Each structure stands twice: as structure tokens, then as C-alpha cells.
Amino acid sequence: MNIYFFSPQHVRPFDFRFLMSVLKVKKIFSFIPPxxxxxxxxxTLDSLETKYCPSPSKQVDFYKSCVFSICSKIAKVNRANNSLQYEDMNLYEESVNFSPKNNILKTDDENILILAFCETGMSSTGIIWTPQFHFDSIHKGSTLRDISREISNFSCNLLKKRLGHSKYNNRICFFKLDEYLMRGFYYNATNNKWIEYWSLNNKGRRNPFMKFISLLLYKTYPEVFTISQNAGKTVFDKPYPTSEALKLYKNFKKEAENRQEEYEKDDDNNDYPIDGFLEAYGDALSEEEYDNYIQEQ
Structure with missing residues (x-):
């Protein structure tokens, strides 16, 4: 089973129902109000089983209800002798945690979509971070809490607590896409980490997950998602990521590269900051060496 964390920022609204179909989504939890x-x-949401978060102030309760709903189908509750017991329904045997593509192609699992706005940040040194689906105003210490991590981690821990094993860590694929629908990550519950995912084509070339989805859209709905020939190559007329999203992503990457260059330049020029250099070596310098060093700065 796939549990997708998905942002609608760069989705063509007309395409949404087709995307839900090829992603095999049957249930949706939306942190975004209608x-x-x-x-x-x-x-499209109204045609599926959709639950909306009542308000921003209820987001913590809502994310917990998402987790309980996910787990209730897997760990069935039975009452016996005035106590609760949980029965493992042994679901998703053909599913793997590290490949949403495998789970779409090789299973008929009813997948879940968590709809929320996403934002990818970068450090001052140009490191691009894993995309975050933030709660509106809820913090954990000084760190923003991420909906995707909270739901994935809580679900795995709750199933382990109720069933006494961790086999669903390897069966459920918690998968998130950035706002550009360019980069995808699956959750590794063992290490509590997000790992970047690439879809491999027949030639072993790495492609974004959404390029595979573009192909699936064409194969499933060829009358809507048409293809053309351009310079001897087959191209999708309505590709994902969209051309607009791809342009914004390239600009974002360029900004990251510029920050990296500036950081490396500053690092090269400041191997010996004046205060640090003089503090370390000032007493050993002659007056002439000291004057020469100051003039060179």
C-alpha cells in the first residue's frame, strides 16, 4: 500500500481525478480546507472518501485520527473479557516500503492520499532539504513539525505496539513528493529517515516518479494525455512535472548552486580570518610581518 503526501500547488485541476485513478487512491485526508x-x-475529493481537517487549531487531532484510521484496517479491534485485543489482518503481503511504483503495478491495494501544502527549503550554504508538509502553527521546540514524518512514524509505532511486530515497516510505502512534483522520498521506519526515490526505466535510467505517472496516464487515458513527436523523440503533451513547475525547480536549483559557490568562495577567502590568525600567530610575528599581513587584508 502507498500512503502519499501530496501538494496540489503544481497540479492541473482538470487532471486531479485522473491522477487519483492511476495512483489508486481511494481515501483522502485533507489538511487543506475545500x-x-x-x-x-x-x-474529485467529493467523489472519493475524503475527510477534511475541521480547522488549523484541530490539526494535531486530525493527524492522529488519520493514523488511527490507517491502523484500524490493519489491526482489527476485538473486545474480549472487558479488554481490547488486536488481530493482525495480514494485509499488503505483495507491497514494499521502498517502491511506490512496484505497489501500483503489482498490487490492487487501496491507497491513501494525505493532501497538504508543501515547501522545500534550503540552507544558507545551498543544501536543499527534504520537502516539508508543515502544520500551520505547531512547533516542537524550535523545529517545525512535519505532517509527513509525524503520520509515518506514529503509524509504524502504533502498529508495532498493537501487533507486537514491525513487518508493516516493510510493507507500507509512505511516500512524499515536493511541491514541484519533481523529487520523491520514501520513509525508512527503521532509521526514521526519508530516502530519495527514483523510478528506473527499461534502460536502467533514473527518472522522477512523476515521469512514470505521466506514462501511466497516457497508457490509461490516451485520449486525454496525448503524446507527440518532436525531433524524433516521443514527448508527453501534458507532462508531469509541468513545464511551469520544472522551470521553478530549475530556478530553485540554480539558487542553491549560487549559494554553494558563494559559500565555497567565502570559505576559501577566510581560511585565516584576521582575528583568528592574529590570535593564533600574532605573538610570533615581527613588526614587519605584522604590517605586511595587515596590508594584505
Missing amino acids: QSLDKEIVT
Whole structure:
């Protein structure tokens, strides 16, 4: 089973129902209220089993209810002798935690989508971070809490507590895409880490997950998601990531590269900051050496 964390920022609203179909999504939990979504997306959500978060102040309760709903199907509750016992329904035997593509192609599992706005940040030195689906105003210490990590970690821990084993760590694929729908990550529960995922084509070439989805959309709905020939190559007429998202992502990467260059330049020029150099070696310098060093700065 796949549990997707998905942001609608760069989805064509008309395409949303087709995306839900090829992703095999049957249930949706939306942290985004309907009034903040395009009408076509809301229409699709209304046709599926969708639950909305009542308000930003209820987001913690809502994320917990998402987890309980996910786990209730796997660990069935039985009452015996005035106590609760949990029965393992042994679901998702053909599913793996590290490949959403495998789970789409090789299983008929009913997948779940967590709809929330996403933002990818970068450090001052140009390191691009894993995309975050933030709660609106909830912090853990000084760190923003991430919906995708909270739901993934809580689900795995709750199943282990109820069933006494961790086999679903290897069966459920918690998978998130950045806001550009360019980079994808699956959750490794053992190490509590997100690992970048690439879909491999027939030639072993790495492609973004959404390029595989573009192909799946074409194969499933060829009358809607058409293809063309351009310079002898087959191209999707309505690709994912979209051309707009791809342009923004390239600009984002360029900004990261610029920050890295600036950081490396500053690092090269400041191997011996004046205060640090003089503090370390000032007493050993002659007056002439001291004057020469100051003039060179």
C-alpha cells in the first residue's frame, strides 16, 4: 500500500481525478480546507472518501485520527473479557516500503492520499532539504513539525505496539513528493529517515516518479494525455512535472548552486580570518610581518 503526501500547488485541476485513478487512491485526508482548493479538485475529493481537517487549531487531532484510521484496517479491534485485543489482518503481503511504483503495478491495494501544502527549503550554504508538509502553527521546540514524518512514524509505532511486530515497516510505502512534483522520498521506519526515490526505466535510467505517472496516464487515458513527436523523440503533451513547475525547480536549483559557490568562495577567502590568525600567530610575528599581513587584508 502507498500512503502519499501530496501538494496540489503544481497540479492541473482538470487532471486531479485522473491522477487519483492511476495512483489508486481511494481515501483522502485533507489538511487543506475545500475553500482553498480549486473547484475541480474539490469535485474529485467529493467523489472519493475524503475527510477534511475541521480547522488549523484541530490539526494535531486530525493527524492522529488519520493514523488511527490507517491502523484500524490493519489491526482489527476485538473486545474480549472487558479488554481490547488486536488481530493482525495480514494485509499488503505483495507491497514494499521502498517502491511506490512496484505497489501500483503489482498490487490492487487501496491507497491513501494525505493532501497538504508543501515547501522545500534550503540552507544558507545551498543544501536543499527534504520537502516539508508543515502544520500551520505547531512547533516542537524550535523545529517545525512535519505532517509527513509525524503520520509515518506514529503509524509504524502504533502498529508495532498493537501487533507486537514491525513487518508493516516493510510493507507500507509512505511516500512524499515536493511541491514541484519533481523529487520523491520514501520513509525508512527503521532509521526514521526519508530516502530519495527514483523510478528506473527499461534502460536502467533514473527518472522522477512523476515521469512514470505521466506514462501511466497516457497508457490509461490516451485520449486525454496525448503524446507527440518532436525531433524524433516521443514527448508527453501534458507532462508531469509541468513545464511551469520544472522551470521553478530549475530556478530553485540554480539558487542553491549560487549559494554553494558563494559559500565555497567565502570559505576559501577566510581560511585565516584576521582575528583568528592574529590570535593564533600574532605573538610570533615581527613588526614587519605584522604590517605586511595587515596590508594584505
